[in-house]
Amino acid sequence: MAAAVTRRVNALRVEVPDGNADTANAPAAKRILDAKDDVWVSADDGTSAGNGNQPLLFRTMKVKGSILHPYRFLILVRLVAVAAFFAWRLEHRNHDGTWLWATSMVADAWFGFSWLLNQLTKLNPIKRVPDLATLADQHGEAILPGIDVFVTTADPVDEPVLYTVNTVLSILAADYPIDKYACYLSDDGGTLVHYEAMTQVASFAALWAPFCRKHCVEPRSPENYFGMKAQPYAGSMPGDFTRDRRRVRREYDEFMVRIDSLSTTIRQRSDAYNNGDGVHATRMADGAPWPGTWIEQAENHRRAQHAGIVQVILEHPGCKPQLGSSASTDNPFDFNNVDMRLPMLVYISREKRLGYDNQKKAGAMNAMLRISALLSNAPFIINFDCDHYINNSKALRAPMCFMLDPRDGQNTAFVQFPQRFDDVDPTDRYANHNRVFFDGTMLALNGLQGPSYLGTGTMFRRVTLYGMEPPRYRVENIKLVDNAHEFGNSTSFTNSMPDGAIQERSITPVLVDEGLINDLATLITCAYEDGSSWGRDIGWVYNIATEDVVTGFRIHRQGWRSMYCSMEPAAFRGTAPINLTERLYQVLRWSGGSLEVFFSHNNALIAGRRLHPLQRIAYFNMSTYPIVTVFILAYNFFPVMWLFSEQLYIQRPFGTYIAYLVAVIAMMHVIGMFEVKWAGITLLDWCRNEQFYLIAATGVYPTAVLYMALKLVTGKGMHFRLTSKQTEACSRDKFANLYTVRWVPLLIPTTAVLVVNVAAVGAAIGKAAAWGFSTDQARHVLLGMVFNVGTLMLLYPFALGIMGKRGKTPVILFVLLLMAIAAVGLLYVTLYAPYPQESLTFLSW
């Protein structure tokens, strides 16, 4: 049967036969048929294989010459055009408004420079396609290495338990040798709700995972699986399938009822136990007080103040398959021949104490890194946000194609997947899909030292997180524990480190005795990291609002490389904030975090020589991109001057200036079209990206610059504000969040830009009407208007956003807009025609 089943394993739409008897003998390289691809061609020269005849586990693709060469040529042409533009501007210095001219020269120099740096990093995009079939042939199940899977959550209300539960279920049911991976959930809320949700997950998974295995179900997150319109069948028992699915569906519904009522059950149970004895404890099932946070705040049980907790919910299943049984009277499911085991599942909530900065997600990740070292110590680690589930059950195998490849596998520190999102509004108003970044920028970096770390959907080599150097630069063989004190005060942990580097080591059950429990407790105390290098040279990096890019940078700086891995169907999927305010806050954190990186010791300019020169430029850009927007904001407010004065020119002769501007901007967009082509994205993706850039550039990014400036003066950093998850996901109006307006100061600058540009258009038309459309001044004014209209088109999604529910009918917006323009125009004509004397004096000035 399987021979007949073909599956798509990568973004190139290459049909890959399953690795089975029929195809196993075919040479691996031939196995991936050369796809008819009009963008990408193979870049493997066939000689690059590593030691001996080890087969290659991924294929390298580069952009076809017929696209790449004109693309590069255009970049060169634009560079020349920009230089010519500059030379011309220098020759034609304005004598009126010199300050304005000079400022705009500075701004343009910066635009030109940052554009150039940005383009330089995109000259050689590379795509790498994992070859799962060869991996299966060569490495069989038996030699696949161990993986520790980390999931982080922070709050059961802001991050609905529904997501976390589904993420964990998709992990427990993944297609990877069951005894070779373990799942860790870090709960920074420390709530009993999350812990009990996990115990429920463990019991539902005992049904869900075998069901998925038996019927090859995809995706293995039940909410998303049952939510699909059609559930195509890929298994071999269609007869059983309908019956099994119906039963599992019923079980899932009951399971969800239990999950939804957890907070009520826990409250009722606690009330019953607490009766009369004066304690307001939150009680576990056996009546014991929960060591984490309590429903009612109490000393030592508050959010920021509670003991550390490690609970092994599912123990390591042992290495022998345990096949299920046939259907019987008390078991309707026929799981004959299905492995019933479940991977290990551990709940962690690190200790929180007043006076200790818990370092948010980075701190949680480091705690998990240490705990997992004592419990499973897998050589590879993959991490997910609580709302990112495994969408393609084979996804855990794909990164192994890079990590185990004979070419540079040993020097590969991490494999990053693109982020894909569900529940984004169909036209993606606020560019949540971010395809330009995930499919353009990241493939470009993939041709350098590798993509940056993006926070979720990333597989790491454990030793890189311990701050180890890549083998390429390692003088001796691994000597992990030279500076044991840097890792904190736990010999159990430091002793575990050499083992954590051994790829071939199998994960075996550990004995959880009192000694181990004490060791685990030590590793998650707040004080553990005192005086150590955690958060600096070890683990996830601290004191930056975004821990991801900077942690990746630290690793690249040491000379490691990373790989970008996309597969089809998408490996993982998550949720994204579709509410304008939420989205802006998210981007505020990202841009603020970037600037913080620039002003920290992780500045790309001072990194050592192991950082690839273009990678350095890429990181420089990534940590400074908000700065340029201060000028963009200024340009967008410039029309204000035109409202008050008749004529004020940035540059004369104005006609030629505009012609130059239009030319260089147009060229930039033509280059953009080439990027659309090689990144394989749609025009809509690209437009949304342009639009959202201006929205952010007129509000969020300048605010981040302001924050940074304040931080430099006051020393107070930015706050990691949790991105709110769509709690309406299951309510009737899926996109209700899109139409909710939450006014915050962050919205003001962009709104002001909007108003100014609408007024400018009105004024321009008014002026032209007052002067007569054929005059020179009128022509200039109308030329300038082109930019106002451009700005308005780019800010269109924002305008819809602040209209809230009325944004559902954009016609209203257009009517309002025309009315506003007409009003300003008329006002202008009535107030200023006939032509006032003062402005004429200004003209001759």
Ligand SMILES: O=c1ccn([C@@H]2O[C@H](COP(=O)(O)OP(=O)(O)O[C@H]3O[C@H](CO)[C@@H](O)[C@H](O)[C@H]3O)[C@@H](O)[C@H]2O)c(=O)[nH]1
């Ligand atoms: O004190 C905290 C705060 C957050 N988190 C977790 O961190 C993750 C990311 O937080 P979220 O608010 O969802 O941020 P997003 O903006 O959605 O996340 C993107 O940006 C972050 C960097 O700013 C990356 O860490 C994420 O992986 C990336 O998806 C979530 O799983 C949280 O549970 C914690 O574990 N502890």
Ligand SMILES: [Mn+2]
């Ligand atoms: Mn998120």
